[in-house]
Amino acid sequence: MKKHILAIIFISITILAWIISWPHLLDTIATHWSGDTPDGYSPKLIGMLLMVGIMIGTYILLNVVPKIDPKKENYKKFSKSFMMITYSVLVVLFIANMDIIATGLGYNLSINRFSGLLVGILFLVIGNYLPQCKPNYFIGIRTPWTLSNEEVWRKTHRFSGKVFMILGIIMCGSIFAPVTWESYIILTVALGGAVITMLYSYFAYKKEIF
Template sequence: MKKHFFPLLIIVLSVIVWLIAFPHLPSQIATHWDFSGNVNGYSTKLGAMMTMVGLLIFLYIMFLFLPKVDPKKENYKYFTRSYRIIINSLLFIFFILNLLIIFYSLGYPIPMSSLGSFIVGAIFIILGNFLQTVRTNFFIGIRTPWTLSNDTVWRKTHRFGGKIMFIAGIIMMLSTFIPAGWREAIVIISIIVSVVLPIYYSYRVFKQENR
């Protein structure tokens, strides 16, 4: 029960904050912004509340059941702590996103354009930091045909990929302080590099291991 305390606390707090703010919110609230900080997506306040709280509940349930249905579920016991930290960190970040949407809708001057890259960067730093400890599984990590077929390739790829994601996360967080046009390019390039390089690296390591 102890491991469920923090996720359930985050979900309950989100519901409470939404219910307190709900009567004071406009009927339509902003839920999406571009890199320049311009609103390009709206929802009803009820729809936004259901979506954001529902996302937290979905993430919690999904992470709860993944180890039970994974064919390699026996490996989860080797990275239980990292798995829990990843779950709790992501839930906390989405809780903060809930608060930002609410406060922005209430008229507070929240710089959503810069905070977006900061939040994405924070997610990459968390994943990059703990990804290196994740063992072979079918749901979490850099799942390529080469990593899933060889534990050594998996381990080396996740050490490499974790470092790349961590560095990319720092770059994205630092991009918060530069103009929006440059920030957009930096975030997109950082994400592409974080995806492509580990995939290519896993192939190279696989070829080396099978010579």
């Protein structure tokens, strides 16, 4: 139970913030932005249920995964790294909730202008702990080649940790780009990272086998 206290605090603060602000929110609130400009709206009930639901659901999922993974024993070997990644995701979702509430109350925090920074920091955290991840079916670079060979898994995650750190720095730097570019930079960097790490795992496997 002790390990869940911080998560419970974050989730409780989020729910309390929604409850307190509820009477002051318009019936329709902004839930999606393009740069600093809202371009997606939802009824406030849907917005609250969606955002809080994603936060709670993600945390529950990340705690259930180690129990149902066929390689669940490996999670004990990188429990600290897994916990840090879990809480990093939770913090990002907490900030997203606070931003939607604040915007709904008429405050322009411009957090969305710094979405690249938030995602970049998340990439930096993941990149820092990725090399410590042991073979499993849910967390990390899970390709047919990493899952079939532990040495390929190890090499791929050492390499991918460096890639994520570099991509995280690029994402953080996106705050200096024109606001209309930010979402494209994030998407391009994320897709690029996925392709690079996947290709590396393939070539690492070929080298290991042959």
